[in-house]
Amino acid sequence: MRALMMDVPLLVSRILLHAAEYHGDTAIVSRSVEGPVHRTDYATLHERARRLARALLRLGLEAGDRVGTLAWNSHRHLELYYAAGGAGLVCHTINPRLFPEQIAGIIGHAEDGVLCADLTFLPLLEGLAGRLGAVRAVIVLTDEAHMPPQPAGLPPLLCYEDLLAAEAPDYDWPELDERSACGLCYTSGTTGAPKGVLYSHRSSVLHAMACCQPDVFDLGAASVAMPVVPMFHVNAWGLPFAAPMVGAKLVMPGPRLDGASLHELMAAEGVTFSAGVPTVWMGFLDWMRETDATPGALRRVAIGGSACPRVMIERLEAMGVSVLHAWGMTETSPLGLANAPKAKHAGLDPAARLDLAARQGRPLFGASFRILDDAGRDVPRDGRSFGRLMTRGPWVASAYHGLEESAAHAEAGWFETGDVATMDADGYVSIVDRTKDVIKSGGEWISSIALENIAVSHPAVQEAAVVARPDARWGERPLLVVVLRPGASLDAEAVRAHFEGRVARWWIPETIRIVEELPHTATGKLLKARIRELYAREADNPSP
Numbered sequence: 001m002r003a004l005m006m007d008v009p010l011l012v013s014r015i016l017l018h019a020a021e022y023h024g025d026t027a028i029v030s031r032s033v034e035g036p037v038h039r040t041d042y043a044t045l046h047e048r049a050r051r052l053a054r055a056l057l058r059l060g061l062e063a064g065d066r067v068g069t070l071a072w073n074s075h076r077h078l079e080l081y082y083a084a085g086g087a088g089l090v091c092h093t094i095n096p097r098l099f100p101e102q103i104a105g106i107i108g109h110a111e112d113g114v115l116c117a118d119l120t121f122l123p124l125l126e127g128l129a130g131r132l133g134a135v136r137a138v139i140v141l142t143d144e145a146h147m148p149p150q151p152a153g154l155p156p157l158l159c160y161e162d163l164l165a166a167e168a169p170d171y172d173w174p175e176l177d178e179r180s181a182c183g184l185c186y187t188s189g190t191t192g193a194p195k196g197v198l199y200s201h202r203s204s205v206l207h208a209m210a211c212c213q214p215d216v217f218d219l220g221a222a223s224v225a226m227p228v229v230p231m232f233h234v235n236a237w238g239l240p241f242a243a244p245m246v247g248a249k250l251v252m253p254g255p256r257l258d259g260a261s262l263h264e265l266m267a268a269e270g271v272t273f274s275a276g277v278p279t280v281w282m283g284f285l286d287w288m289r290e291t292d293a294t295p296g297a298l299r300r301v302a303i304g305g306s307a308c309p310r311v312m313i314e315r316l317e318a319m320g321v322s323v324l325h326a327w328g329m330t331e332t333s334p335l336g337l338a339n340a341p342k343a344k345h346a347g348l349d350p351a352a353r354l355d356l357a358a359r360q361g362r363p364l365f366g367a368s369f370r371i372l373d374d375a376g377r378d379v380p381r382d383g384r385s386f387g388r389l390m391t392r393g394p395w396v397a398s399a400y401h402g403l404e405e406s407a408a409h410a411e412a413g414w415f416e417t418g419d420v421a422t423m424d425a426d427g428y429v430s431i432v433d434r435t436k437d438v439i440k441s442g443g444e445w446i447s448s449i450a451l452e453n454i455a456v457s458h459p460a461v462q463e464a465a466v467v468a469r470p471d472a473r474w475g476e477r478p479l480l481v482v483v484l485r486p487g488a489s490l491d492a493e494a495v496r497a498h499f500e501g502r503v504a505r506w507w508i509p510e511t512i513r514i515v516e517e518l519p520h521t522a523t524g525k526l527l528k529a530r531i532r533e534l535y536a537r538e539a540d541n542p543s544p
């Protein structure tokens with residue numbers, strides 16, 4: 001029997017319409033590239049997004065055309081998300097921290113029709129002159145007073161604020177197919193050439209609804225949310241859609257992501273929730289420690305993108321800030337797992353609670369998970385047996401843009417994440433490693449994540465990376481590379497001693513390097529391939 005309910009499509013424009021109608025005066029505060037803090041609200045954002053939609057269409061863009069963005073988190077970037085998606089175009093967020101060749105490759109592959117760039121990124125675009133594919137105009141996200149002169153070799157520069165001012169705000173969002181694309185994001189390319197993931201209206205709305213739940217970001221109209229994770233890193237983990245959906249106040253940090261700037265904005269705006277990768281929180285925590293600052297209204301932070309060290313959870317919780325460890329990928333919109341305790345965990349002692357919180361979390365409704373062994377059988381859910389983590393759901397990619405014939409899933413209907421994981425009987429997943437980062441020593445596996453976690457729990461260690469080094473006897477052995485806190489001194493022997501009693505003896509790295517800094521990817525993760533190149537050569541690491 002066919003049901004008799006309305007078939008109203010799930011469209012991102014409806015999110016903004018809802019925010020404008022019922023949370024019209026709720027603030028959106030952005031630290032601008034030009035300097036000052038800018039304030040607007042959802043009603044104004046909606047009006048400006050409608051003007052912008054008209055302006056984009058006037059440039060000749062048609063349904064499905066891509067609008068590239070090179071921009072920090074700001075109200076203008078938010079307007080672009082909604083104007084492009086809402087008008088039936090596709091908002092293609094580009095990670096400006098990628099290598100210039102990768103950026104040119106992505107712009108060409110996506111066939112971006114126009115690019116919208118913050119002033120910060122004009123030098124980057126000038127370096128790509130002549131390599132911008134089908135780009136017919138560059139919209140500079142600023143006002144007339146800050147417009148730069150037209151550089152040679154670039155498509156015409158247009159002033160964002162002038163374009164908006166020239167349009168009427170009476171645009172009606174079209175009734176689109178909810179399965180049409182509204183966003184495009186390329187993977188950061190740590191495991192090969194970047195590949196494009198095309199989000200639909202439907203996937204974006206469903207994912208945002210999941211984000212708001214209490215066991216995920218716990219967002220509502222009383223929340224003040226600050227996405228520190230950039231809007232070019234998997235749609236800032238869904239926050240640009242989730243916050244307006246529930247009428248949360250949004251605070252956009254712009255280009256300044258250091259501890260002092262983040263704290264200043266958080267304190268001034270009463271931020272209650274924030275989200276970002278561990279590297280950002282490390283800077284924030286160090287700054288808090290140096291200045292004895294307090295976290296103010298901040299009560300919850302989501303940490304993911306790479307494993308959140310247990311000690312980071314401990315330090316934040318000691319300040320009264322609860323940590324939501326979460327796992328995701330570009331291909332999963334990104335959220336798939338989030339770690340909130342169950343009622344039965346209320347009585348856990350602090351150490352057991354931290355052990356639980358350091359896991360990557362439980363599946364959200366909407367993202368199913370399986371863990372398969374090499375023979376394709378499900379491994380037992382005992383928290384110990386590990387295998388390949390697979391996922392499926394309405395916000396998981398089924399193929400990559402331009403590679404539609406090669407479905408993104410390996411097994412029928414399931415996407416292979418490339419991660420090795422365990423799951424316990426309660427559904428909590430622990431990521432052991434990325435498949436290519438796990439260390440195979442004497443036929444057994446060693447988790448680089450587990451060793452890094454122990455290294456950074458030493459008070460003198462700022463950051464740690466563990467990679468495999470070739471070893472004649474064992475096949476591979478772990479090599480630990482650490483960066484010390486400013487002013488700290490520690491030798492390799494003392495670092496090794498810190499592992500005694502915390503992990504099986506054969507896991508303890510015998511080769512430990514203390515270095516000035518470690519290389520990171522465009523999204524702030526440790527660049528393990530480069531670390532292997534730099535430090536793990538066999539000749540430099542003879543078997544002890």
Ligand code: ADP
Nearest residue numbers: 187188189190304305306307326327328329330
């Ligand atoms: P890329 O794959 O290009 O690095 P993504 O941002 O999509 O870009 O990275 C997804 C990967 O990041 C996951 O497959 C996983 O290896 C890692 N990751 C994400 N969140 C976590 C987490 N909480 N703990 C451990 N690893 C994580």
